Amino acid sequence: xxxxxxxxxxxxxxxxxxxxxxxxxxxxxxxxxxxxxxxxxxxxxxxxxxxxxxxxxxxxxxxxxxxxxxxxxxxxxxxxxxxxxxxxxxxxxxxxxxxxxxxxxxxxxxxxxxxxxxxxxxxxxxxxxxxxxxxxxxxxxxxxxxxxxxxxxxxxxxxxxxxxxxxxxxxxxxxxxxxxxxxxxxxxxxxxxxxxxxxxxxxxxxxxxxxxxxxxxxxxxxxxxxxxxxxxxxxxxx
Numbered sequence: 716x717x718x719x720x721x722x723x724x725x726x727x728x729x730x731x732x733x734x735x736x737x738x739x740x741x742x743x744x745x746x747x748x749x750x751x752x753x754x755x756x757x758x759x760x761x762x763x764x765x766x767x768x769x770x771x772x773x774x775x776x777x778x779x780x781x782x783x784x785x786x787x788x789x790x791x792x793x794x795x796x797x798x799x800x801x802x803x804x805x806x807x808x809x810x811x812x813x814x815x816x817x818x819x820x821x822x823x824x825x826x827x828x829x830x831x832x833x834x835x836x837x838x839x840x841x842x843x844x845x846x847x848x849x850x851x852x853x854x855x856x857x858x859x860x861x862x863x864x865x866x867x868x869x870x871x872x873x874x875x876x877x878x879x880x881x882x883x884x885x886x887x888x889x890x891x892x893x894x895x896x897x898x899x900x901x902x903x904x905x906x907x908x909x910x911x912x913x914x915x916x917x918x919x920x921x922x923x924x925x926x927x928x929x930x931x932x933x934x935x936x937x938x939x940x941x942x943x944x945x946x947x948x949x950x951x952x953x
Contacts, residue, residue, distance in 0.1 A: 722795060722884070722943070723936030729791035730932030736784045737926060739777040743825075744861070747774030752828075752854060757847035760854075761832050768829065775826050782822065785815040789871070795937070796878040798946035803881075807874035814867035821860035827853035862904035869904070872921065873897030875928075884941040889931060892924035 747770060751763040764771050789811035797804040828850040831837055837846055876893030879885045899920040906914060 722939050725791055725795050726932040726936040729788060729795060730929045730934075732784050732788040732791065733925060733929035734933065736781050736788060737922075737929065739784075740781045743774045743777035743781065747771060747777075748825075754851075754854060757851055758843070760828070761843070761847055761850065764829055765832050768833065771829050775822065775829075778822055778825055779819075782815050782819045785811055785818070789815075792875060795942075796875070796882065798942060798949050799878045799882045801949070803874055803878055807871050807878065810867050810871040810874065814864045814871060817860065817864035817867060821857060821864060824853040824857035824860055858907065862907050865900045866904045869897040869900030871897070872900065872924070876924075879928075882941075883945055884937040884939075885931070889924075889928050892920075892927055896921035896924035 751760065751767055751771060751774075753759045753763070789808045793804045793808040796807070831846055831850040831853075837849070841849065872893050874897075876890045876895075876897065879890030879893060880887055882890075899917050902914065903917050905911070
């Protein structure tokens with residue numbers, strides 16, 4: 716008997732990964748960076764990062780864990796939803812792999828300010844204001860790089876939402892929320908790229924949607940009878 720013959724177990728493991736990703740992302744990107752980085756005051760940012768070097772390193776580590784966990788999450792959801800539409804499920808897997816790859820590459824920009832403010836060679840070669848100027852670029856590059864990865868992740872969310880809507884083993888409302896989450900990621904990224912005004916609370920949409928899906932998968936799993944019926948129907952169409 717294979718692992719995928721236990722769809723609720725598959726769903727619960729996926730839900731656990733999703734909650735880990737959300738918790739670590741909130742810590743790394745909102746708590747640590749939000750607490751230590753002040754883009755309007757680079758002198759304060761330098762003091763914060765130097766004084767809280769270990770916290771910054773923990774935040775970086777959490778960000779790497781987020782990137783790693785995205786891959787098994789994508790695979791587990793592919794296994795769960797390929798009974799609905801194998802091509803759409805595979806496309807969702809491709810987009811989360813692309814998102815994770817971009818996020819992994821962009822992790823350089825997460826760590827770069829710490830290196831700029833603490834590396835002895837930089838301390839000896841550049842004055843305080845010069846180091847602050849050097850650190851400003853990766854801080855801004857990180858925001859743009861992260862938004863690029865979120866656009867790929869937004870497509871993943873929308874595809875998962877579409878698969879939920881087409882499925883018969885999960886509530887349709889979760890599908891609607893995930894599609895809206897994907898749209899919210901795109902709108903917020905375009906806002907940054909095009910320098911539009913900030914849209915208050917827009918990122919609460921994916922937070923609510925993704926946490927709702929993660930908790931449902933972890934607590935309730937899926938309707939196994941309907942999942943198996945849909946799996947048999949998909950196999951008969953192949």
